Amino acid sequence: MDHPRAVALITGARRGIGRGIAYALAEAGFDLLLNDIENDAALQETLNGVKHRGREAKVVIADISDIGGLESLANQAWSAFGRIDHLINNAGVSVQNRGDLLDVAIESYNQNLDINLRGPFFLTQHIARRMLRASSNSYRSVVFISSISAATASLSRGEYCLSKAGVSMAAKLYALRLAEAGIGVHEVRPGIIRTDMTAISASVFDEKIANGISPLRRWGTPEDIGRAVAALCVGTFSFSTGGAFEVGGGIHLKSL
Numbered sequence: 533m534d535h536p537r538a539v540a541l542i543t544g545a546r547r548g549i550g551r552g553i554a555y556a557l558a559e560a561g562f563d564l565l566l567n568d569i570e571n572d573a574a575l576q577e578t579l580n581g582v583k584h585r586g587r588e589a590k591v592v593i594a595d596i597s598d599i600g601g602l603e604s605l606a607n608q609a610w611s612a613f614g615r616i617d618h619l620i621n622n623a624g625v626s627v628q629n630r631g632d633l634l635d636v637a638i639e640s641y642n643q644n645l646d647i648n649l650r651g652p653f654f655l656t657q658h659i660a661r662r663m664l665r666a667s668s669n670s671y672r673s674v675v676f677i678s679s680i681s682a683a684t685a686s687l688s689r690g691e692y693c694l695s696k697a698g699v700s701m702a703a704k705l706y707a708l709r710l711a712e713a714g715i716g717v718h719e720v721r722p723g724i725i726r727t728d729m730t731a732i733s734a735s736v737f738d739e740k741i742a743n744g745i746s747p748l749r750r751w752g753t754p755e756d757i758g759r760a761v762a763a764l765c766v767g768t769f770s771f772s773t774g775g776a777f778e779v780g781g782g783i784h785l786k787s788l
Contacts, residue, residue, distance in 0.1 A: 538670055539613045540765060541565040541659070543596055543652070544623025546575035548727035549677060552754025553620055554578050556762040558585035565609045565616070567592045567623070596623050596651030597643075606658035617670055618765045619659045621652035621699075622677040626729050630688040641691040648695035652676060653702050660706065664713055671767035673716040676703040677757070680723045680780050700776060707774030716773045718764045723780020725752040748781030 540557050544550040545566035554564055555578075564582055568575050571593055582589040590612045594605040610616055625647050628640035656674055663672060681689065682696040700719055707717035723746055724730065724737050741749055760779045763769070778784045 537563065538617040538765075539563050539565065539615050540618035540620060541567060541592075541609050541616050542620040542622055543567045543655070546570075546572065546578055548729060549722065549725060549754045549757045550622045551578045551581070552756075552758035553622060553677075553761045554582055554589070554758075555585065556755065556758030557618075557620075557765060558582045558587040558589070560762040560766055561587070562618070562765065563587050563613060564589040565592055565612055566590070567594060567596070567605065567609070569593065569595045596655055597646040599650065599654055602651070602655050602658050605655065606662065609659075610662050615666060615668075616659055616663065617668065617672045619656060619674045620677070620761060620765075621656060621675065623651065624648045624677065624695075627689045627692050630733075633687050633690045636691055641694075644691040644695040645698070648692070649698040649702065652699065656702070656706055660710060660715070663715060664710075671716070671765075671770055672714070673718060673765055673767075674703075674706055674710070675761055675764055676700075676717070676719045677761075678703070678719050678721050678776070680721055680778075680783055682719075682721060682776070683784070703776070704774045711773055716764070716767075716770060718769070718773070719776040720757060720760050720764070721776050721778050721780060721784070722757050723752050723778075723783040725754065725757065727754060746781035746783035747785060750781065752779065752781060 540562045542553055545554050546568040579589050592609050676699050678699040679696040681693045682700040703717055703719035
């Protein structure tokens with residue numbers, strides 16, 4: 533399904549999974565709105581990469597944890613191209629410190645819930661209202677990037693797990709609410725993906741992967757996630773909504 537002028541808004545687009553999604557969507561023919569908290573060299577690299585792939589991209593600087601600023605973010609993003617066909621809720625953070633569940637700091641808890649869950653929930657609310665008011669003959673969607681941690685407990689990252697479990701439910705809720713308008717809502721669950729966020733634990737993950745934590749014994753890449761999101765946004769799975777797409781090398785599988 534070709535959408536030569538379809539527009540996607542990606543939060544957390546300056547690097548890592550966000551950049552992988554941006555490049556994959558550009559290659560699939562989408563014009564892009566790149567959101568992040570600062571317009572630095574990393575965001576400019578993503579912007580230039582999109583343009584190198586022949587698509588137009590515009591930058592919208594905003595912090596999705598700032599609830600009071602989300603309406604302005606939605607207005608700026610919508611007016612940039614006069615439409616948004618796809619919202620990719622990708623921005624997220626990890627815990628401030630790995631450690632005992634009994635020692636989780638309220639600051640880390642609040643940061644994870646504010647950025648990973650509260651921001652995407654209310655940004656989706658703002659964008660969905662605008663999508664519902666706009667007529668469109670194209671396939672439209674909302675994609676939430678969650679994590680294997682949405683369903684797998686990690687005692688050293690309890691607040692992160694809680695936030696991603698909430699994201700999973702948010703996807704289901706919005707899928708039900710937006711179904712009558714034909715807007716698909718999807719959850720993508722990355723496994724162990726090689727990014728700046730996971731670099732701090734690279735040696736730990738190297739060992740876990742070598743020992744078979746996932747049947748496909750390799751790191752995932754931002755490109756792996758990008759290809760999954762692009763497949764969803766072009767409408768490949770247009771009769772699917774509310775589901776979780778596992779992109780983790782089979783890490784979610786149980787075996788005896």
